[in-house]
Amino acid sequence: MSVSESTASHPVTLWRKTCIAACRLGGEILNSYRGRVVAREKQPRDLVTEADFASQKAIEEYLGQRFPTHKILGEESNLPDDDPARKSDESVRWIIDPLDGTTNFVHGLPNYCVTVAVERAGVIWAGAVYDPVMDECFHAGRGEGVWLDNQPLRGSGCERLENAMLAAGFSPHVAPGSTEVSRFESVLFRSQAMRRLGSAALNLAYVAAGRLDGYFAEGVKTWDVAAGVLMIELAGGRVSAIDGSPFDLARPRIAAASTASLHAELVEALAVR
Template identity: 50%
Template sequence: MLDQLMVCEEAARRGGAVLLDWVGRFKVREKGPADLVTEADVASQRAIRDCVLSHFPNHGFLGEEEGVSDRPDAEYVWIVDPLDGTTNYVHQNPQFAVSVALVKAGQVVVGAVYDPSADECFTAQRGAGAQLNGEPISVSTVVSLSEALVAVSFSARVDARSPQIPLFLEIVTRAQAIRRTGSAALNLAGVACGRFDAYWAIDNKPWDVAAGLLLVEEAGGATLSPEGEPVDVMAPRLAVAATPALQRELSGAVGQAKS
């Protein structure tokens, strides 16, 4: 049987190679206010789609760009973000990534997050652990927000009335420090390998986080919603942390900000 994880990593690396090839020579348009898409996004997605469907022609495919959705009711569906961190990419900030995940019955079974700028490929297979360039990784042991480096994500457009503002203020006053990288996939990969201790976001899409959630789970982390419920990968709201104790404190901070 063809190795699904091997194909997943191959697809992510192919997408990343396309992104590097397009740096500095793409056109940009807006999908919505402050929501950019480039020719590179589209080219990367096509390369990924061609790779996975050439190996698994009966699988479904859900990609962020161009509304691409093939066989969404198939037993296995690939969920892909060909360029997570488009604004960074447009500004030639190296914090962008490719995210590729394979889902069966709503559960991610393999995933890869590839950072082409650093040539770092984070991979995971359910029940088999998580790796960075083939070496095992694990989450940190931090149990308190006061000692935690926390990654955050906001919507593309945030105004003064956004519920994300009081949530940010609640967490920034409790955490040791906050970072906003602009890439949900890299935030989750960072938690998986111990570079971040926690990550929260309330406005992600499936392709942003599918692969990264599996990375954190297989690296030993706690992946729940802000309400402490299991994450629905198709409608993700995240309060992800390295340890259960830290996850509970993070969820509590989210709840207090909303009250």
């Protein structure tokens, strides 16, 4: 299915509003767990809490009641590799991260969110990112623009890396002297400022909102970035794989920027070995 296909055949407004409602539902769950968080490790340095599971359960039930024939892919689903929900096809698929920024949440750092997107045949049609601490909901629909609550958004318009403030993400197993570290250093020394905020979905929403000029990461998953990639595209930005090749939602090694010229400089800075 082509991105240029008319949105008339897709209920984008309904899907966007459903993403918003689902994210807010998950956010209510997260708020109810604040101050009583118990975490465990899924893998070394990769935390999960009961709040993650409770948020996802509530969102899955909400979506399942409204769209019983649609597929659902969530971070905490633990689906086998061959499960149909892991594959993009002509079926409508909802992509959920019930708590993006779990480590921040565990430590009481108020930078985490819930994010939901809807995808079909490799095209993201709508998505939302909800920050329950700030009560901010970023949302987008193909053909409908990108918004923060009721305010339309546009990227910062920053053209040069030397003037840019960017954020970066690292995999849980980043090692000294690794390519990830080398890439971070390369961008750090060429940009105005760097941040590591701990939530990929919020970072991407911030690029769409003009709060950040760009973002890059290797250790992210489909559910971390699905909504944010659409937001940046609709806000006039550019998204690719970290090497500048076309972005692949199934293998999201991401470089995103508010403008094409800044994106080109960012990709050049990331081209280290």
